[in-house]
Amino acid sequence: MGSNKQLPTLKWGIIGTGLISTWFVRDILLNREDAKGIHEIHAIGSSNELKGNDFVNKFDKLQRNRPFIGSYDEVYARQDVDIIYIGLPHVFHKEQALKAIDQGKHVLVEKPATINAKDFEVLIKAAKSKNVFLMEGVWVRFKPIILELQHLIMKEKIIGDVYRMFADFGIDKKLDNLSDNSRLKNANLGAGSLLDIGIYPLTYARLFLDERLGDNHKKFDVVGLQTLRNNIDSMSSAVLKYEDGKQAIITSTMYNNSQENFVKIDGELGSIEIGGIGGSMPTKYKITFKNKESKPIEKEFPSQGDYGLGFQYEADAIAEDISQGKIQNDLLPLDESLLILRTLDEIRRQGGLIYPQET
Ligand SMILES: NC(=O)C1=CN([C@@H]2O[C@H](COP(=O)(O)OP(=O)(O)OC[C@H]3O[C@@H](n4cnc5c(N)ncnc54)[C@H](OP(=O)(O)O)[C@@H]3O)[C@@H](O)[C@H]2O)C=CC1
């Protein structure tokens, strides 16, 4: 760890050169006036050197700085890397995160942290024993729009007491056109809607119906249903009922895209709709009131282009945490990720989806 202009600096090693690593790296390399951390990419881990080179060539800054390109293991062993970003299919998260932790590296592992709660318990234990930072990359939890909505709902009570919400994430994945080796289709690679996209509606159900996190959470029951096709859940639906009676209906599908507004929260004074590019990318909200004399409130947050998609916010939060010696983040502590995974496990138990790695 170094420091520049008093901002904490993180030296990243990126594992995997697919879609998410590209989005993440693009955002953390943005030139930003509001940056709370400095992010340097020191190493790229790829199954293939050519892919590593192609990845580097996508980014002007990396073309200039030429990070190390090598195998995943070589990246974990590097002295010039503080933190590893794991952008691999879910089923590889546990093994690769363990290797990184074993080398004393901090780890940001993409969502879902692992395919089940039991595996994440192993990671938590390993990270604590090595005293390194560990977090699941649920970037939506760090976005300004979400933090603002939590404040409006929980602190300002803008729609009074909330009693229920709906959240959907659907993407038309065109399953029939995908190769059998696609991580979105192959159960051996952890395919299925619930773990890939259903995790976001569940996250919204946690963010907007309960102020507490992790082990302190408000208790809830969950009822889940899954439609299984070729050993993966092409659709999943669940209802959460919190002990105070609040309900969340959460759905995911690989057959069609969600409506533009994919979250609706109902309270005693009105409703909030959240929309945007997709279930993981909220960019706007509209608040309407039962009292027709109160004008609706609408707000749109800038996104894409110079603003990026928003991965920089989670990366900055981690830079601040690590500079303060923390090994987990306050907005997404390890026990909250574990709670999410336990809930996903329970929906899968009821829905009947078991991954090959679990048999
Ligand atoms: N936060 C978010 O918004 C998003 C998160 N994700 C998460 O990120 C993870 C990766 O997803 P995504 O980037 O879409 O996946 P991709 O298939 O686009 O990329 C995954 C990368 O993992 C490496 N890899 C290693 N072994 C395999 C294998 N057997 N099959 C496929 N890839 C392999 C490859 O990199 P290489 O060959 O260079 O080693 C590959 O490019 C998932 O866990 C997903 O849930 C995904 C999209 C959005």
Ligand SMILES: O=C1OC[C@@H](O)[C@H](O)[C@H]1O
């Ligand atoms: O997290 C995600 O969000 C966007 C989706 O396209 C992707 O499949 C998923 O992993």
